[in-house]
Amino acid sequence: xxxxxxxxxxxxxxxxxxxxxxxxxxxxxxxxxxxxxxxxxxxxxxxxxxxxxxxxxxxxxxxxxxxxxxxxxxxxxxxxxxxxxxxxxxxxxxxxxxxxxxxxxxxxxxxxxxxxxxxxxxxxxxxxxxxxxxxxxxxxxxxxxxxxxxxxxxxxxxxxxxxxxxxxxxxxxxxxxxxxxxxxxxxxxxxxxxxxxxxxxxxxxxxxxxxxxxxxxxxxxxxxxxxxxxxxxxxxxxxxxxxxxxxxxxxxxxxxxxxxxxxxxxxxxxxxxxxxxxxxxxxxxxxxxxxxxxxxxxxxxxxxxxxxxxxxxxxxxxxxxxxxxxxxxxxxxxxxxxxxxxxxxxxxxxxxxxxxxxxxxxxxxxxxxxxxxxxxxxxxxxxxxxxxxxxxxxxxxxxxxxxxxxxxxxxxxxxxxxxxxxxxxxxxxxxxxxxxxxxxxxxxxxxxxxxxxxxxxxxxxxxxxxxxxxxxxxxxxxxxxxxxxxxxxxxxxxxxxxxxxxxxxxxxxxxxxxxxxxxxxxxxxxxxxxxxxxxxxxxxxxxxxxxxxxxxxxxxxxxxxxxxxxxxxxxxxxxxxxxxxxxxxxxxxxxxxxxxxxxxxxxxxxxxxxxxxx
Ligand SMILES: [Zn+2]
Numbered sequence: 001x002x003x004x005x006x007x008x009x010x011x012x013x014x015x016x017x018x019x020x021x022x023x024x025x026x027x028x029x030x031x032x033x034x035x036x037x038x039x040x041x042x043x044x045x046x047x048x049x050x051x052x053x054x055x056x057x058x059x060x061x062x063x064x065x066x067x068x069x070x071x072x073x074x075x076x077x078x079x080x081x082x083x084x085x086x087x088x089x090x091x092x093x094x095x096x097x098x099x100x101x102x103x104x105x106x107x108x109x110x111x112x113x114x115x116x117x118x119x120x121x122x123x124x125x126x127x128x129x130x131x132x133x134x135x136x137x138x139x140x141x142x143x144x145x146x147x148x149x150x151x152x153x154x155x156x157x158x159x160x161x162x163x164x165x166x167x168x169x170x171x172x173x174x175x176x177x178x179x180x181x182x183x184x185x186x187x188x189x190x191x192x193x194x195x196x197x198x199x200x201x202x203x204x205x206x207x208x209x210x211x212x213x214x215x216x217x218x219x220x221x222x223x224x225x226x227x228x229x230x231x232x233x234x235x236x237x238x239x240x241x242x243x244x245x246x247x248x249x250x251x252x253x254x255x256x257x258x259x260x261x262x263x264x265x266x267x268x269x270x271x272x273x274x275x276x277x278x279x280x281x282x283x284x285x286x287x288x289x290x291x292x293x294x295x296x297x298x299x300x301x302x303x304x305x306x307x308x309x310x311x312x313x314x315x316x317x318x319x320x321x322x323x324x325x326x327x328x329x330x331x332x333x334x335x336x337x338x339x340x341x342x343x344x345x346x347x348x349x350x351x352x353x354x355x356x357x358x359x360x361x362x363x364x365x366x367x368x369x370x371x372x373x374x375x376x377x378x379x380x381x382x383x384x385x386x387x388x389x390x391x392x393x394x395x396x397x398x399x400x401x402x403x404x405x406x407x408x409x410x411x412x413x414x415x416x417x418x419x420x421x422x423x424x425x426x427x428x429x430x431x432x433x434x435x436x437x438x439x440x441x442x443x444x445x446x447x448x449x450x451x452x453x454x455x456x457x458x459x460x461x462x463x464x465x466x467x468x469x470x471x472x473x474x475x476x477x478x479x480x481x482x483x484x485x486x487x488x489x490x491x492x493x494x495x496x497x498x499x500x501x502x503x504x505x506x507x508x509x510x511x512x513x514x515x516x517x518x519x520x521x522x523x524x525x526x527x528x529x530x531x532x533x534x535x536x537x538x539x540x541x542x543x544x545x546x547x548x549x550x551x552x553x554x555x556x557x558x559x560x561x562x563x564x565x566x567x568x569x570x571x572x573x574x575x576x577x578x579x580x581x582x583x584x585x586x587x588x589x590x591x592x593x594x595x596x597x598x599x600x601x602x603x604x605x606x607x608x609x610x611x612x613x614x
Contacts, residue, residue, distance in 0.1 A: 042160075100166050116159045207266075211265070213229060220255055224274070237250075271335075366468060444460075528549050
């Protein structure tokens, strides 16, 4: 659409001039039109869905798969069983299951479970056969879908909204919000260069087909809605969505029809309640923030502050991580904890607003397969949250200390698993959490140590420019980093993502030879890294001794021009020690330190620093 194109042009102004061409990987495309009749007495709804499905792949598809997320909320489902098994693992007196799930699904009564019942499914007007596999619907097509062709699926379904257990549902006992409607409709699974991704709903995470949504929700007129997309009929809805000064004409009858369109997203969420307070903030002509919350335990000011802080943070975020291209973003009270959706978030309390909003970059626009690369959305979002928080608090402290600490604790627990582990297949929730969030955040921060902070900034914007509205994988990101930094970084991907090997360097010894001081640095850990070694002299001056790592075939530019830097021959990973030297005498030295920036995730920091007192 033209409108979108001009928006995209505007966004590219935020980015550095790109010298690399757009990736040419194909991706499927969807266009959903849905009409939903919600019964607020039974908490059931009927839906009609028309799905235009473009098979842009070079493959012939003989079947397709849909997600049926609500079916997870039934006793003995995979989600229920998995949660109860994780509950058998204890860390101290803490059980490893998600405290929101526990064994609650097992106790759901028939009117509290969730379900989707498919009444009709047709492709190009011909009814199709399908098999329900709990949260996955398999459709065996009567005629295959040829490469680079389009078909239209039509579906009629009946669903029941489960009592809120996890992410979506009704009547959350904590927030009291009536409807948190996420992962709520039959949704086409993604088919990509790796094939189908019919990932059952066990705990997390999500992956969807890029496309456009046109969703009409017919619901009792006492309910206010918020969610993904742009409300099309605000003049018939009101509730603060109408333009200032517009007269709202509500239709007669007991229901309102809310129609939203959402261009170029991979999911659609909505929430509804009869007691939402709705506030808006027009940030610029093309962007309005919405805030919907239920007055209650949390002070109204805490909710209202979100709008002030979001407005203040936006210019920093766009400059650092890329432009926000959509016309609205909604912070909505609902769900449990915090959860991200395109153009919206559900928040049980105001505190998670920033992390969830920033997911609109790492998840929303950079749509990684979260099952395979949960750390590329959670870890990158943590990184962005730490940085944005530091900006908002005007803090110059190292912003990622907590995430490094959580990674070190995980490593020491002996429970660590490689980051390549599928998000649902970690042996413990503990390992999933610290790996996806913290070790993922460290991945980026530590990349800044390897390639320089300046290059990291360029990498983040170039990644956004090349991969927004697509499905980048780990190698796509690493290739961007390699091209921007002009360094080989495959070794970093191998070590950090594919293994649980760790980094440990130490100062082995110092001695004087012919008036010069030599320092032997030792690698004890199994991961090889480039080394920044800083000497501080008694007169207050400093020297940075930089040893590139052999496999990088490159070196980072100086990060602090005020400190003189000596560059050494690369350190070969097969060699466990390396000797550097300074022209100063031993008595002139006051401190020697490996990586004073603390961005290198050295698991034993105590032996990184030596203070000399003569
Ligand atoms: Zn998150």
